[in-house]
Amino acid sequence: MVLRDRFTGKISAEAMVFMNSLRVDREMILEDIWLNQAHVLMLDKQGILSREDVGNILSALDDLMAEAMRGDFHLREELEDVHMNVENYVTERVGDAGGKMHTARSRNDQVVTDIKMKLREEILKIVERLIVLDRTLLDLAENSKSRVMPGYTHLQHAQPITLGFWASSYAGMFLRDIERLFDSYSLVNSSPLGACALAGTSFPIDRKFTARLLGFDSLQENALDAVSSRDFILESLSSLAILISNLSRLSEELVLWSTREFSLLEMPDEFSAGSSIMPQKKNPDLAELIRGSTGRIYGNLIQGLTAVKGLPSGYNRDLQEDRSLLWDSFRVVNSSVEIMNGILNRVKWNEPRMLALVEEDFSCATELANFLVMKEGLAFRKAHSVTGRVVKELVSRGKNFKDIDSVKDILKKEGAELSGKELKTLLNPRKAVSASRSLGSTSPAEVGRVAKSMKAELAAKEKFLKEKREGIDSARKMTEKLVREIV
Ligand code: ARG
Numbered sequence: 001m002v003l004r005d006r007f008t009g010k011i012s013a014e015a016m017v018f019m020n021s022l023r024v025d026r027e028m029i030l031e032d033i034w035l036n037q038a039h040v041l042m043l044d045k046q047g048i049l050s051r052e053d054v055g056n057i058l059s060a061l062d063d064l065m066a067e068a069m070r071g072d073f074h075l076r077e078e079l080e081d082v083h084m085n086v087e088n089y090v091t092e093r094v095g096d097a098g099g100k101m102h103t104a105r106s107r108n109d110q111v112v113t114d115i116k117m118k119l120r121e122e123i124l125k126i127v128e129r130l131i132v133l134d135r136t137l138l139d140l141a142e143n144s145k146s147r148v149m150p151g152y153t154h155l156q157h158a159q160p161i162t163l164g165f166w167a168s169s170y171a172g173m174f175l176r177d178i179e180r181l182f183d184s185y186s187l188v189n190s191s192p193l194g195a196c197a198l199a200g201t202s203f204p205i206d207r208k209f210t211a212r213l214l215g216f217d218s219l220q221e222n223a224l225d226a227v228s229s230r231d232f233i234l235e236s237l238s239s240l241a242i243l244i245s246n247l248s249r250l251s252e253e254l255v256l257w258s259t260r261e262f263s264l265l266e267m268p269d270e271f272s273a274g275s276s277i278m279p280q281k282k283n284p285d286l287a288e289l290i291r292g293s294t295g296r297i298y299g300n301l302i303q304g305l306t307a308v309k310g311l312p313s314g315y316n317r318d319l320q321e322d323r324s325l326l327w328d329s330f331r332v333v334n335s336s337v338e339i340m341n342g343i344l345n346r347v348k349w350n351e352p353r354m355l356a357l358v359e360e361d362f363s364c365a366t367e368l369a370n371f372l373v374m375k376e377g378l379a380f381r382k383a384h385s386v387t388g389r390v391v392k393e394l395v396s397r398g399k400n401f402k403d404i405d406s407v408k409d410i411l412k413k414e415g416a417e418l419s420g421k422e423l424k425t426l427l428n429p430r431k432a433v434s435a436s437r438s439l440g441s442t443s444p445a446e447v448g449r450v451a452k453s454m455k456a457e458l459a460a461k462e463k464f465l466k467e468k469r470e471g472i473d474s475a476r477k478m479t480e481k482l483v484r485e486i487v
Helices: 013-019 022-045 051-070 082-102 107-143 163-188 207-213 223-228 231-257 285-309 317-346 351-359 365-376 380-397 404-413 420-426 429-435 444-486
Strands: 148-153 156-162
Touching: 022 051, 022 082, 022 107, 022 207, 022 317, 022 444, 051 082, 051 444, 082 107, 107 163, 107 223, 107 231, 107 317, 107 444, 148 163, 148 351, 148 429, 156 163, 156 351, 156 429, 163 231, 163 444, 207 444, 231 285, 231 317, 285 317, 351 429, 365 380, 365 420, 380 404, 404 420, 420 429, 429 444
Parallel strands: none
Antiparallel strands: 148 156
16 A cells, blocks of 8 residues: 555555545546646646656556546546546556656645536536526516416415516526526636645646646635635535525425416426326426425535534545535436426416416405505505405405405495496406516516516526636647647
8 A cells, every 4th residue: 555654554454445535536537637637737847847757647647538538447446536546547657757746736735626627517517407497487487478377475375476477586596596606616616736735835836837727717825725625615515505495495386386276287297206006196206306305405515514614724534525415416406407497398387277266366455455545545554454354345255356346345335436447457367467567576578578688697697608618628628739749
């Protein structure tokens, strides 16, 4: 075993297994090879290694990159982690020169750099999926801006809204999730490489050069901070936790609305499950699984926060836990976003039922009270009382707002004379919806305007995403070009 010359005894087999981190860092193999290329190119530029050694190391890394990309590289468990596996591969190929690769570097800055490189890709991947989901919601908003349905508060009928209005409310939430993820991205894409173990190095390294070759937008300067900190992971985990809380609310709503009691929608066959005993059942398992995985994503955040809370500064091995949380959260949330998009694309909305529900309730009561304020000059509180009594009387007669004559009659006793025509307009949920024209309200015109502006924001996010990817890509090409100049 390497790294043990100051020891007398051998490490125990159990300890080896316990320390091993391949489980969580094997996914960073390509990043680690790229990092090694950039580091060695920097050692070459700074005259720290001879051109001959550099050439040998880079050509071994070339072979390794090809093997790893084909999925042929077998990581050896006894080598503890991905970094030692890469170094070992190079050393086996080129002998002593391989050992020079680790000049002016530590696994402490190496591991955190690898994580950041992998994590930025994960963030971009999930943003890409969120953009797709958000477009689905905004398409629904645009083509459902006149489909009237009950709007709820406390899960009780409150005021009529449209399905499009509802859909654009979720679109707004996911748009903020995208923003949060991009905010996390900027802290992630800052290079810790060159921090070495904790204190920097006496070798004349060029940190800015490696940062550029690896596609980082900035440098995380303080070396001790760079190797000690994982707040960038916590921020990403928390962005994911907030994102899945939104997905979970949406899932819950779909589950509820697909019940016979609500019957506002039918779940798509492609995203529903059957029962092992009750042949008639069609269960919303997919939405339930999204809702159900939420606790796990919160758990990953809490675990991450707890892992760092008592750590003294500098690298501590506790930090090895960070990746399992990250990769797990990204995997689960990524597929949840994709599944949600699948559900929303195929769900069948029960438009007649939505309308019937609001036609047979008292959802337009606020409109009636508003009318009494605007046309009869009542104070709103007074109008609220009058309307409240109208509703009470209708309930006692077993009627609702559909019965215009009763409403007219009761209002008259309250001293408000409204014509049948006025009431028909006022108590028509479609008209109530169109009348709500304040900024950001449920009227079809506002829903259309807001959806259009959100689509424009999405296009801007997509452009930003593309620029980020191009930035990473061109850094990769630059590294490749410099390698080619030597090998
Ligand atoms: N496998 C380690 C990790 O994943 C790499 C860093 C090891 N550093 C150390 N000082 N032992 O965190």
